[in-house]
Amino acid sequence: MRAMVLEKAxxxxxxxxxxxxxxxxxxxxxEVCACAVCRTDLHVVDGDLTHPKLPLVPGHEIVGRVLExxxxxxxxxxxxxxxxxxxxxxxxxxxxxCRSGQENLCDAARFTGxxxxxxxxxxxVADARYCFAIPDRYDDxxxxxxxxxxxxxxxxLKAAGEARSIGIYGFGAAAHIVAQICHHQGRTTYAxxxxxxxxxxxxxxxxxxxxxxxSLEAPxxxxxxxxxxxxxxxxxxxxxxxxxxxxxxxxxxxxxxTIPAMPYEILWGxxxxxxxxxxxxxxxxxFMALAAQVPLEIHCExxxxxxxxxxxxxxxxxxxxxxxxxxxx
Ligand SMILES: [Zn+2]
Ligand SMILES: [Zn+2]
Numbered sequence: 114m115r116a117m118v119l120e121k122a123x124x125x126x127x128x129x130x131x132x133x134x135x136x137x138x139x140x141x142x143x144e145v146c147a148c149a150v151c152r153t154d155l156h157v158v159d160g161d162l163t164h165p166k167l168p169l170v171p172g173h174e175i176v177g178r179v180l181e182x183x184x185x186x187x188x189x190x191x192x193x194x195x196x197x198x199x200x201x202x203x204x205x206x207x208x209x210x211c212r213s214g215q216e217n218l219c220d221a222a223r224f225t226g227x228x229x230x231x232x233x234x235x236x237x238v239a240d241a242r243y244c245f246a247i248p249d250r251y252d253d254x255x256x257x258x259x260x261x262x263x264x265x266x267x268x269x270l271k272a273a274g275e276a277r278s279i280g281i282y283g284f285g286a287a288a289h290i291v292a293q294i295c296h297h298q299g300r301t302t303y304a305x306x307x308x309x310x311x312x313x314x315x316x317x318x319x320x321x322x323x324x325x326x327x328s329l330e331a332p333x334x335x336x337x338x339x340x341x342x343x344x345x346x347x348x349x350x351x352x353x354x355x356x357x358x359x360x361x362x363x364x365x366x367x368x369x370x371t372i373p374a375m376p377y378e379i380l381w382g383x384x385x386x387x388x389x390x391x392x393x394x395x396x397x398x399x400f401m402a403l404a405a406q407v408p409l410e411i412h413c414e415x416x417x418x419x420x421x422x423x424x425x426x427x428x429x430x431x432x433x434x435x436x437x438x439x440x441x442x
Contacts, residue, residue, distance in 0.1 A: 115441070116234035117421040119169045122160030125422045126171070126233065133236055136183030140238045141190055143198065148232030149174035149257035149286070149413075150424045150437040152344065153200070156368045157227055158425055166228050171421075172439070173200040173225035174260035175232030175239070176253045186241040195253070197245040197401075198237070199260045201392050202229040217391035224391070233421050235441040245397045248405035255411040258286050258436035259404055261392075266291030267400040268389050269340045269365040276338030280305055280355050282328055283343025284313040285428075286436035287365060289320055289412055291340060296321045297407045303332045303355075305348075307431065316434055320410070331355060340365055346372035349386060350379060358382035365389055413438045 114133045117126040136142040154171045156162045175198035179190055190196065204211050205221035216222070225231045225239065247256045266287040273279060279295055281288045282305045292302045304317030305328040314325035324333055328343075328351050335357035341348050342365045349372045352362045359382065367390070380386070412435025416424040424437040 114234055114236040115418065116170045116230070117418060119158055119165065119171055120167065122158065122165070126158065126425075128419055134238045136181050136238050138183055138185040139240050139242060140183040141179050141186065141196060141241050141244065142181035142183070143175070143177035143196060143237050143239060144180050145175055145177045145232050145234055145237055145441050146253035147176045147257040148172040148439045149260065149262065150421070150428055150439060151261045152285070152428065153261070153367050154226060155425055155428055156344075159429075161368045162227065166230070169226070170230040170232070170234050170237070171226040172232035172234070173198070173227070174257045174262070175225070175237060176247060176256045176260070177232070177237070180236070183241075188241065190241050190244070195247055197247045197256065197260050198225055198232060198239040199243065199245065199264060199392060199397060200224050200226070201394070202243055203240055214393065214395065217393045222391065233418065233439060235418070243394065245401055248401060250405065250408065251411065254413055254415060254438050254440065257438050258290065258411055258413065259400070259409075262286035262436055263290045263404060263409070264392050264396055264400050265365055265389070266340075266342075267294065267403070268392055268396050269342075269363045270294060271396075272363045272387060272389050273338035273340060273361055276361065277301065278303065278334065278336045278338075280332060280336045280339035280352060281322070282339060282341040282348045282352055284317050284325075285342060285433065287342045288340070289316070289435055290409055292317065292320050292322055293409050294403065294407065303336060305330075310431070312434065336360060338363065342366060344369045346370040350375040353379040353384055353386065356384050358384065361385040361387065363387055363389060411435065415440055
């Protein structure tokens with residue numbers, strides 16, 4: 114197999130030849146067809162997320178085909194079947210979080226492309242208990258961003274409850290999917306981008322957002338909720354200022370720059386700030402069922418596997434429209 118490997122945080126990935134992995138009990142051996150690039154991959158490569166397994170194959174939005182089924186794999190995974198591998202790669206199953214529907218918070222959880230080798234490769238292995246079937250309506254490339262951008266967007270939206278008007282901060286891969294789900298559900302969306310990023314604002318309007326502007330601007334009406342996908346702490350006070358009383362600001366990223374001090378009055382009025390972390394398998398099942406119904410228009414920029422560093426650079430500099438997807442062959 115060939116893989117793009119992180120040897121040390123802060124360095125470029127290196128293309129490496131390795132022997133093909135063998136599936137352990139509960140694992141599938143998977144031929145990778147496409148792997149999307151997530152902002153979390155960037156945080157791992159840049160060292161914002163500490164203590165990754167090293168050397169590491171990043172990538173946790175994997176679409177592949179089953180080549181071999183390990184011992185003890187239950188369910189309907191068969192050789193040749195298409196399968197999706199997400200960020201959540203293992204949970205203990207016995208802690209209080211795991212037993213109360215919050216396996217996303219399990220202290221012993223392990224994550225694909227962080228503690229487990231991921232999908233920036235031609236082949237990978239994954240624990241079948243954490244893999245998903247993928248709706249047929251999406252081809253491999255367009256299905257890949259569903260595995261994290263779509264899923265995390267969905268979990269963030271669930272945290273916003275019944276909100277009808279929703280601000281979305283950072284109009285990248287997650288935002289462009291969650292906006293379409295919002296519109297399908299009859300909610301209105303307001304897209305906030307970097308000041309002057311008219312390309313992202315045009316993209317948001319094209320996808321049906323009611324309003325698009327700079328995150329420094331106030332929306333035309335106070336909003337029921339805000340979803341923050343950009344890793345920028347300044348967006349927390351800005352997002353709170355855009356909320357009506359009782360509104361909720363949901364932070365969807367795994368890493369964020371320091372949140373600046375802010376006056377209590379922008380939080381007062383029962384406004385809520387909360388984060389979301391990781392995903393549960395229940396989120397995956399719900400979101401894939403939704404994605405099977407709603408014809409999501411997934412915008413992708415394709416890169417060869419060897420171009421993983423270029424894809425990360427484009428994401429880092431905010432030059433992507435939609436999601437970057439690596440294609441091994
Ligand atoms: Zn647990
Ligand atoms: Zn991700």
